[in-house]
Amino acid sequence: MxxxxxxxxxxxxxxxxxxxxxxxxxxxxxxxxxxxxxxxxxxxxxxxxxxxxxxxxxxxxxxxxxxxxxxxxxxxxxxxxxxxxxxxxxxxxxxxxxxxxxxxxxxxxxxxxxxxxxxxxxxxxxxxxxxxxxxxxxxxxxxxxxxxxxxxxxxxxxxxxxxxxxxxxxxxxxxxxxxxxxxxxxxxxxxxxxxxxxxxxxxxxxxxxxxxxFATINQFFDALGRNIKNVEEIERVNQGLTAAHGEIGRLNAEEARLRALLEKNSDATEEHYAIVESQLPSLAQGLSLLERRVIEGMSDTRQALDHSREASVANVVASVIPRLDEQDRKLNLLVRPWWRRALGR
Structure with missing residues (x-):
């Protein structure tokens, strides 16, 4: 031995x-x-x-x-x-x-x-x-x-x-x-x-x-070395737990932030919907008016074309374009976002 x-x-x-x-x-x-x-x-x-x-x-x-x-x-x-x-x-x-x-x-x-x-x-x-x-x-x-x-x-x-x-x-x-x-x-x-x-x-x-x-000596140093490996593994587990706790804390904070943002956005969305809903009658009325004006404009255009068959193409175009521009301006006024109208933009 x-x-x-x-x-x-x-x-x-x-x-x-x-x-x-x-x-x-x-x-x-x-x-x-x-x-x-x-x-x-x-x-x-x-x-x-x-x-x-x-x-x-x-x-x-x-x-x-x-x-x-x-x-x-x-x-x-x-x-x-x-x-x-x-x-x-x-x-x-x-x-x-x-x-x-x-x-x-x-x-x-x-x-x-x-x-x-x-x-x-x-x-x-x-x-x-x-x-x-x-x-x-x-x-x-x-x-x-x-x-x-x-x-x-x-x-x-x-x-x-x-x-x-x-x-x-x-x-x-x-x-x-x-x-x-x-x-x-x-x-x-x-x-x-x-x-x-x-x-x-x-x-x-x-x-x-x-x-x-030599087997006993091998086992002896193996046992000593295993203690070090166990300590290293414990340290790695602790580091992993610390990182996990940090990630949990980060996710909890992110969840709280998202909940607050969601609630805030929810209130803003309801307010926005309320404003839009209040604008629906006037919007519908405006669209109806636009429809009538488009029809009238098309009729006027046809009449102008009928009365101007002998006129030059340039004159016809000159008489039609202003009316179309005015209809486009009215259409843009009616369909642009409510908040732009409120701000006068």
Whole structure:
């Protein structure tokens, strides 16, 4: 039976909880910082920063002289999905306010960041970029020269076997070449002890995995990680409830406004109908008068045409148009809106 010492650092509760599949591994990440005491932590693929911020918090809390580097384009990929600048901006703002002195966000491709790190300088490398077999292998092989004599490499999503994920395939190859162990919860996390100068605690876990005695340790960190995931879920539910209450309040206010508007418009409509109804008799009388005048005008026009057959067309038109204009003016006066008549418009 493995003699595994407990540590308060395993109980670290993250100050910020981005929604992430990595939350279940934060207890191990905090403990890893304790046993390795790294000087340089580099992660390839950060997204919304769950692991990055956990490493930063562990370094700060444990007063480890280390710097944490997050390398990512913050554009996404076929596995993480593609997204806009808002994720980078939010994480950058938080990092600058809380961890500017111990961390750095490097917005570039993984291969572009290589030149900023000396060979043998990286103590912890977290590989969490594109999860195809080819991409994971390339990430490890191109960064291998940067690893220190006590380097530990983490491979996230080592248990996912869908959507073209190939971490599991590369892990099955590389894990046989170095001391290693793997957590199977939270999509899996492969831990590869690449450097020859490893802490005894990590070597014991690798030995337990080799001897088939790692299940209890896996369950232990799974339970610790589940607590963090539960807290994050509760926070998300509370945020959802707060948003729902706000929306309910907004809808209630909108309903009240619409009711008031409806009542006001109802009163105005009844008043309008009353005015219109009072105008109906005169309107009917006016239409009747208009009808008579149109008929009379048509008769006068016919008479004028009969009496002017020998006259020129221009004279006929000149005699008819004024009468038609006068009829049009009277028609417009009768049918225009009541409120225009009231205002003399």
């Amino acid at each position: 493995i003699d595994f010492p407990l540590s308060p650092n395993m109980l670290m509760m993250p100050r910020k909880l981005p929604h992430s599949a990595w939350l279940g591994h934060i207890p191990f990440a905090s403990w890893l910082v304790e046993v390795v005491r790294p000087k340089s932590i580099v992660e390839l693929g950060t997204h919304n920063g769950a692991s990055f911020l956990a490493f930063c918090q562990a370094v700060e809390t444990q007063q480890v002289s280390a710097r944490v580097f997050a390398v990512d384009t913050w554009e996404g990929d076929e596995h993480a999905g593609f997204y806009g600048n808002e994720i980078y901006a939010e994480l950058r703002d938080y990092q600058q306010r809380h961890y500017a002195g111990i961390s750095e966000m490097m917005r570039m491709r993984f291969d572009q960041a290589l030149e900023y790190f000396a060979d043998g300088s990286v103590d912890v490398l977290h590989v969490d970029g594109l999860h195809t077999y080819e991409a994971v292998r390339e990430d490890f092989e191109t960064w291998r020269s940067k690893l220190s004599p006590r380097a530990v490499v983490l491979f996230h999503d080592s248990c996912v076997r869908e959507r073209g994920f190939g971490v599991w395939q590369y892990w099955s190859e590389i894990s046989s070449q170095f001391p290693s162990f793997e957590f199977t919860h939270t999509h899996g996390l492969g831990v590869l002890l690449v450097g020859e100068e490893q802490p005894q605690a990590l070597l014991q876990l690798a030995e337990a995995a080799r001897d088939g005695q």
